[in-house]
Amino acid sequence: MELEIRTKAGTLVGKMKGKSALYQYQLIVESYNFVVERKSLRTSKDTEFKPCLVMTCKVDSIITYGEMEIWLAKGDYIKIL
DSSP states (O other), rough: OEEEEOOOOOOOEEEEEEHHHHHHHHHHHHHOOOEEEEEEEETTTTTTTEEEEEEEESSOOOEEEEEEEEETTTTTTEEEE
């Protein structure tokens, strides 16, 4: 599993992979601060849009990742790969 954390504008903030991504995914789902939806996001070519499964932040939230905290604002999203 891989998670990409992005701002509302689409700027990449961080990536999580493997077991840590799966663990964070479980915590995010249990928090009820995110809504799962499909979004059409630009591909790397910037000319095409591709539907992706994302978790959009409903309220300001903090994700703890080891000793690091990632602050998410309303509208930021996590792309599920």
